[in-house]
Amino acid sequence: MSAPLLQLREVGKNFGGVQAVRGLSFSVQRGQVLGLIGPNGSGKSTSVNLISGTLPVSCGAIEFDGQSVNDLPISARVPLGLARTFQTTSLFPEFSVHNQVLAACHSRFRSAPWAAVFRLPAARREETLQQERADEILAFVGLGDVAQELASSLSSVQQRLLMIATALASEPALVLLDEPAAGMVAKERKELTGLIKRIQARGVAVLVIEHHMGLIMEVCERIVVLNFGQKIAEGTPAEIRTNPVVIDAYLGGAH
Numbered sequence: 001m002s003a004p005l006l007q008l009r010e011v012g013k014n015f016g017g018v019q020a021v022r023g024l025s026f027s028v029q030r031g032q033v034l035g036l037i038g039p040n041g042s043g044k045s046t047s048v049n050l051i052s053g054t055l056p057v058s059c060g061a062i063e064f065d066g067q068s069v070n071d072l073p074i075s076a077r078v079p080l081g082l083a084r085t086f087q088t089t090s091l092f093p094e095f096s097v098h099n100q101v102l103a104a105c106h107s108r109f110r111s112a113p114w115a116a117v118f119r120l121p122a123a124r125r126e127e128t129l130q131q132e133r134a135d136e137i138l139a140f141v142g143l144g145d146v147a148q149e150l151a152s153s154l155s156s157v158q159q160r161l162l163m164i165a166t167a168l169a170s171e172p173a174l175v176l177l178d179e180p181a182a183g184m185v186a187k188e189r190k191e192l193t194g195l196i197k198r199i200q201a202r203g204v205a206v207l208v209i210e211h212h213m214g215l216i217m218e219v220c221e222r223i224v225v226l227n228f229g230q231k232i233a234e235g236t237p238a239e240i241r242t243n244p245v246v247i248d249a250y251l252g253g254a255h
Helices: 044-052 097-108 113-117 121-141 156-169 186-201 213-219 237-241 244-251
Strands: 006-015 018-028 033-037 059-064 082-084 174-178 205-209 222-227 230-235
Touching (some): 097 121, 097 156, 156 174, 156 186, 222 244, 230 244
Parallel strands (some): 082 174
Antiparallel strands (some): 222 230
16 A cells, blocks of 8 residues: 555644543545544544644644644645635635635646736736636536625535635645535535545545534545544444444443
């Protein structure tokens, strides 16, 4: 097996005297869809914040594409190919849907700033390509018909799709989806399942943090389970579904 794209080794996070994450180790392979699940308060969101650079680690190591990212802020991890969405929508409400995605496309802009200011031919060509890329991504996630609408005018589900489109615009090798199905009904979750599979088909790895077990079991190749900040299980969906430790963590020993 090739070297993993993302590797966590004995990662920990303390908030004062509270250990939110303890000794967490797992990896994500290139092009893999991996699920991160656990009961409320198990450390899922903290783990995602550590991986993305929103929070610094207290101990342990996080490597992305073969290099340590422990000391890198989130702004330095995105150009490496690591993107994320958030539990709550994080958008520019005054932007059009198209311009929201276009702003993220510019994280891959290669022309010098002065070339863009003076509208040199190379910069204009790149701007055209980025415009086309924004349109392609919006069509890919199913928002092509609302590209010129204000981001603030979208429904909550459409805003979640827009966050995914914005993450994809940075051309990530790995995208972290933090509870992407929140607020969705069955039909919308089914469409999200298809979208995650299409993202994987583009060669992008996906780490899904989600409470809805049906979605996790359908899209993930492997699942990591947390409880009280520690990994209690890892395996295929079939293995996790029948793991007594996982069942106990979710339902209690009586079940």
